[in-house]
Amino acid sequence: MDFDKIVDLINNLPYCPFCNTEPVTKTNWDENERPKIMVSCSDEECPAGQIWVPVEKWSTRPLEDALQKKLDIAIDLLDELSHWDMLWLGEGEPSLVADGPFWKEQINKTLKKLRV
Numbered sequence: 001m002d003f004d005k006i007v008d009l010i011n012n013l014p015y016c017p018f019c020n021t022e023p024v025t026k027t028n029w030d031e032n033e034r035p036k037i038m039v040s041c042s043d044e045e046c047p048a049g050q051i052w053v054p055v056e057k058w059s060t061r062p063l064e065d066a067l068q069k070k071l072d073i074a075i076d077l078l079d080e081l082s083h084w085d086m087l088w089l090g091e092g093e094p095s096l097v098a099d100g101p102f103w104k105e106q107i108n109k110t111l112k113k114l115r116v
């Protein structure tokens with residue numbers, strides 16, 4: 001991994017996945033005397049505070065990334081719907097129509113919660 005990427009990871013370290021505490025770093029040296037940045041949770045009571053992992057591994061959060069993608073899709077959909085004046089709910093013959101200010105207010109409230 002190149003130096004700039006490592007610096008970027010260090011400057012944007014996510015909090016501990018277990019307790020949401022700020023992480024700590026240290027530098028180890030490999031057999032070729034190249035620095036290897038290691039990360040741990042700063043809370044020694046936390047399971048992640050008992051181990052040190054390479055910064056690349058600490059910064060990899062596949063479940064969070066997958067959830068964020070789904071959240072982004074939901075936000076985009078609601079944002080699109082917030083521009084509609086009316087929504088027909090149900091298949092075939094619409095069984096319910098959501099319209100106007102109430103509909104938009106509900107969507108905008110939901111969007112506000114999702115964009116925290």
Ligand SMILES: [Zn+2]
Nearest residue numbers: 016019041046
């Ligand atoms: Zn922790």
